Amino acid sequence: MNINPTEPEFQRLFVELKRADALQTPAFEPLTRTEAPMNGTVPSWWLVSVSLAVFFGVVLSHQNQIRPPMIENDFLQWADYSTWATPSDELLGVVNSIPTGEMENPNEIK
């Protein structure tokens, strides 16, 4: 036997391969019907995408529960603006309370 197969030996090998393939050839009829997956199992890429979608859905809903809704945030911001005062307002208050030396009723000095 020659361990380096020549062309006729290739042909013989391929004939054997053909016979082996014939044994696992699926029936013709089912392949011409518009039915989904041959093996009847759900493809794993589909399972992966569905589980990823569920995971992100859960994460997003959880985040929404932790974070106050936008409207509430706006109200809090406006409330902060209404009580806000600049440091110069404080200064003006102090200045106004200092006596200026003007008499309240000049006619009293006589």
Add this chain to the structure above:
Amino acid sequence: MKVTELRKQLEELHELSFGWALTCCRQDAAEAADVLQTAYLKILNGRAAFNGRASFKTWLFAVIRNTAIDEHRRHWLRLLRLGEYLRERMSPSEPSSSNGGEEQEESIRVLRVALVELPRRQQEVLHLVFYQGLTIQEAASVIGIRVGSARTHYERGKRRLRKKLSESKYFHEHQPNGTRVPTALC
């Protein structure tokens, strides 16, 4: 061509088509069956129409090949099944049962592994010539390449396959010392 006539021709070539689909799907039987189903539906629904420029067999094989390439691209997410993918790459699927002996099965398994390891074009040309009995010109027409390129792939493929088979442990263990010779090479 009428649908009934198409069905008849497809059925006649069904076994050979499956063998070709296996080659296009790197010997993955489940994927080959899916590809074949998609190709048949394309043809029967009129999405792929036979124009009579080549022989029906050549045209059908070109449709199967293109479908296999499309399916492979579309289902890239299958790579997520990395473990399964690698396992399948390491040992291509084998027939569930065989009428032949263990040695015959082993020689076929070795041939499958050697074929899968060849570059795709070389694998395709060798399959079309040795398995399907097409000429190099017809093989070139199925693959959509020039005859010169097909001839180069054919010669290189033969050389590589020969090398791979002679390197394989199985073919070394069965050297001509008289006792165990694989039936496929007798």
